[in-house]
Structure formats: structure tokens, C-alpha cells
């Protein structure tokens with residue numbers, strides 16, 4: 001079996017799920033949807049933007065004239081802190097089960113400037129954003145009923161971001177959400193059977209092979225994981241073993257800012273457009289237990305496949321069976337590496 005030619009499946013050891021790779025299909029002609037290319041440049045201030053300084057939001061609140069980052073409780077929060085965490089199980093058969101989910105949803109603006117992105121902000125300008133993430137993680141994670149703090153950014157209309165103003169969200173929940181819950185189990189099992197950390201071992205394998213690594217600095221590495229589903233998916237890991245932002249040193253603020261700028265500006269070069277993506281940090285749960293197994297990382301899931309207008313869809317076999325990709329992670333990594341260093 002040749003990884004460059006033959007259909008095969010690859011294991012994601014972080015979730016224990018498989019993905020299907022079909023490298024022989026990369027020359028297949030495209031006859032599907034071609035999205036409209038968004039080419040408008042944004043103004044530095046938009047009077048109609050609910051995130052710009054001084055503007056009023058839908059709920060009636062008015063934003064302050066903020067000059068750096070700005071955090072507020074989401075006006076349409078998906079979670080409420082005062083929800084009762086009770087469990088319902090109709091007829092005790094485990095067939096109709098529901099649980100109250102207390103939580104907090106916040107919005108973090110990266111900058112007062114409406115037209116910036118992580119790719120166009122300098123690493124120095126990103127540092128206060130990282131600082132704010134760390135503060136939010138600490139504050140929400142220390143609350144009694146919060147077991148997990150998910151920081152994530154949806155960028156671009158293609159990913160459902162309704163506003164181009166640079167911002168992200170924080171959802172803090174009383175339960176551990178599905179994706180990190182799977183990774184928790186896998187990392188725990190790996191630590192138990194190998195007496196080592198899964199991602200520490202994975203990173204050192206990638207560093208030896210130098211096939212899927214896109215870029216690296218003194219603190220973080222960006223790699224197209226062997227099991228990537230999205231065409232240009234990236235995993236950004238800390239080189240040092242640490243559970244999350246609670247363990248950051250001042251140097252980590254600087255190095256993560258630099259890495260995020262590098263990754264996002266590289267993405268923008270792939271198809272010469274602001275690259276849409278969903279990204280988020282996977283950190284140690286804040287359930288007040290020890291998590292020696294957890295290794296801090298971020299996932300970038302960008303949907304673009306072949307051009308600025310052709311995206312990957314998760315439909316058909318992928319929705320009903322297993323996610324699948326044509327272009328191999330190694331080919332995607334080579335392309336990104338060329339753009340990251342060029």
C-alpha cells in the first residue's frame with residue numbers, strides 16, 4: 001500500500017476515529033458549486049458594526065471607546081450561568097436523556113480596527129489578544145461549575161461568521177464538550193499504556209520526519225496532522241508539555257502571537273484571499289482534577305479546497321460514514337511550507 005497512490009484510511013489517535021484518504025482522485029474535474037468571491041475591503045470603522053467602538057449593539061448596550069481588546073457577555077448567549085444542572089431521564093431507559101447545561105458565552109474583540117485580522121495584525125498587536133485569552137481562561141476556568149473553557153474563532157462568511165470585525169468567542173460549559181472529551185480519553189489511555197504524552201511523542205515523530213511540519217518557533221509547531229480531514233487543516237502544538245494557558249510564560253505570549261500571525265498570513269497566501277477557517281484552543285479541562293495527560297494545542301479547520309471559491313463539503317459518505325479527503329496531508333503541508341518560508 002502506497003500512501004501517495006492507494007486509497008487508505010488513517011487513524012486520528014487524538015479521537016480514535018478514522019479518515020479516508022483517496023490520493024488518486026486529485027485530478028478529478030470539479031463540476032460543483034463555485035462560491036462567490038468576496039473582494040471588498042473593509043473600512044477601519046463601520047458605523048453599522050455592532051463590534052466597533054462606540055456603536056450600540058442589538059440588545060441596547062453601547063460599546064465603550066475601547067483601544068485594545070474588548071470583552072462582553074454575548075447578547076444572544078447560547079448558555080446561561082443560572083441554569084440548573086439537573087438530569088432528566090424519562091422512564092429511566094436512557095433513551096430520552098437531557099441535562100441542564102450552565103455556562104457563559106462571551107465575545108472578545110481583537111482590536112478596535114474593523115478591517116484587521118490575525119493575519120494583518122502584527123505579532124506585537126496580537127499579544128494583548130493572547131493576554132485576554134489567558135485572563136478569560138483563568139477567570140472562567142476557576143469557577144466552580146465550569147469544567148471546560150472553549151476559545152474559538154470563526155473567520156469568513158463561508159464559516160458562518162456574521163461580522164468581519166476581528167473577534168472570537170469563549171464558551172465556558174459545565175460539561176466537557178464532545179471533541180475535547182474524546183481527546184481526553186485518548187490522551188489518558190496513551191499516558192497509561194506508554195507512560196508518555198501522546199502529543200509530545202507525536203511532535204517528536206513529526207520533527208524527525210520533517211514531512212508535515214509547516215513552521216516552528218522556539219515555543220510552538222504547526223503541522224498538517226497525519227490524520228487531517230480538512231484540506232489545509234493545521235494542528236498547532238506547544239513544544240513544551242503543558243496543559244493550557246495557565247502555564248504560559250511571558251515568552252509563550254510572544255511566541256504564540258508570532259505563530260498565529262505566521263499561520264494565518266500563510267493561509268491568506270494559499271489562494272490569495274482572506275482564508276476562512278474555524279480555529280480553537282484545546283486546553284486542559286477546568287474540572288478541578290489533575291490532567292497530566294493533556295497537551296495544549298490549537299486546531300485550524302479551513303474549508304477551502306482548490307481555489308478561493310471551491311470549498312470542501314462534509315456530505316454524503318462523510319456525513320453518513322467517514323470523513324474523506326483527496327489531496328494528501330503531505331501535499332498540503334508541502335504547499336503551506338513553501339508559502340510560510342517563501
Ligand SMILES: [Zn+2]
Pocket residue numbers: 045046049050051052113114165
Ligand atoms: Zn467593526
Ligand SMILES: [Zn+2]
Pocket residue numbers: 197198199200201240241242294295
Ligand atoms: Zn505533551
Ligand SMILES: [Zn+2]
Pocket residue numbers: 014180183282297299
Ligand atoms: Zn484537540
